[in-house]
Amino acid sequence: MQEISMDVESLYKDHLSQVQHRYEKALASCGCSGVLIPSGTLKYGFLDDHPYPFKVNPHFKTWLPIDDNDDSFILMRAGEKPLLLFNQRQDYWHKPASDPDGFWVAQWEIQAIRSLSDASNRIGDPGSLAFIGEETGLARDWGIAQINPQNLLSEIHYHRAYKTDYEIACLQIANNIAVSGHRVAEEAFRMGCSEFEIQHRYLAAIAHREKETPYSGIVALNEHGAILHYQYYEKQAPATIYSLLIDAGANKNGYAADITRTYAVGNGLFQDLIDAVNTQQLAIIDEIRPGLNYADLNEKMHLRLAGVLRDFKIVNMNEESMVESNLTFTFFPHGLGHLLGLQTHDVAGLQKSADGDEKAAPEKYPALRLTRTVENRQVFTIEPGLYFIPMLLNRLRQSTHARQVNWQLIEELIPCGGIRIEDNIAMLDDGPVNLTRNAFDAQLT
Ligand SMILES: [Mn+2]
Secondary structure: OOOOOOOOHHHHHHHHHHHHHHHHOOOOOOOOEEEEEOOOOOOOOOOOOOOOOOOOOOOHHHHOOOOOOOOEEEEEEEOOOOOOOOOOOOOOOOOOOOOOOOOHHHHOOOEEEEHHHHHHHHOHHHHHEEOOOOOHHHHHHHHOOOEEHHHHHHHHHHHOOOOHHHHHHHHHHHHHHHHHHHHHHHHHHHOOOHHHHHHHHHHHHOOOOOOHHHOOOOOEEEHHOOOOOOOOOOOOOOOOOOOEEEEEEEOOOOOEEEEEEEEOOOOOOHHHHHHHHHHHHHHHHOOOOOOOOOOHHHHHHHHHHHHHHHEEEEEEEOOOHHOOOOOOOHHHOOOOOOOOOOOOOOOOOOOOOOOOOOOOOOOOOOOOOOOOOOOOOOOEOOOOOOOOOHHHHHHHHHOHHHEEOOHHHHHHHHHEEEEEOOOEEEEOOOOEEEHHHHHHHHOOO
């Protein structure tokens, strides 16, 4: 296991100064000398007085590890210590937020606010500020000069791909937490639990409420594994259980782990196929170096999966023609991965430069979320899959390639759904560090 410092407390100060420097530089692009970033406002259901679960503005949690306090604001003026306007609304229906505490507070000027007008009174000259947030009406009312200026956003988003040591530590810890859940989920699967029960054991193991997870976990038994973003949790286990695909993460200081594992009941064809995808996944990770384009890695993964389809005699065609004719798309219709960080699918995966130009996904692989060149300090996922998706298989059956496909074998595999193996990779010192395998390896000992 490659050593990554996990001392978030001592790494935070340097993180904050890098973030501040990044924003100060970017603010020049819109002629502002400061930025106001709201944490976000609670949203309510239609004709209802209950809010949806609060989801913090990702720009807010770039600066500090608070993701559960609405109507707070960060005010950063170039060259000054950043100011946190911290919402401690007086309210006897809810518990007001406790005083900020923890390793990060020493780096901040902190003022409690009781209301939005409290906040507006403390922002100083709005004419020199940029605003990054969803509450654009509020920003207009307060007379803020620039609201979500595109130049500023493009530059900040682009640089967010390069993680500080603090961020890499948070991502490693998020992986460690998620892996403790994945172990419990595998046990629950082996005991014959339902999707619902596996999900709840997973959440208990990682000590997250559902809304604290970075994304809704996918717990897919049997053929549900073939639904890429399967969104239900069946409360009844199926009569016969063949497989589990679990795509579930965890959150550390606002940073996401995004991990998928696939398991089979007993040994046999499907387990062999899982092992083969696992081997190819590790092999492509080994190939990753700075300077490679991620879209090329995606193409190479198709070639590797074509090899698996041929070795298992699922498709009788050579690898190159299988990729050429886009036949592999039937079995692997999503991209190889995406940037990871403050958001599960982190921003700017298609951005070519800080000025916002984009490199689109290849026409053949429209779902690819990452087309950037691999560089040090990026963190991204590598998540090849091999699925038996009836809708796409039906199309293949009607195509000219249908005769090259072993339909009997496919019928046998459809009840197992599909395979996805997803790890989180940090590029460090010109080599890939597998945060997810680090976590699995550490917990074996
Ligand atoms: Mn993912």
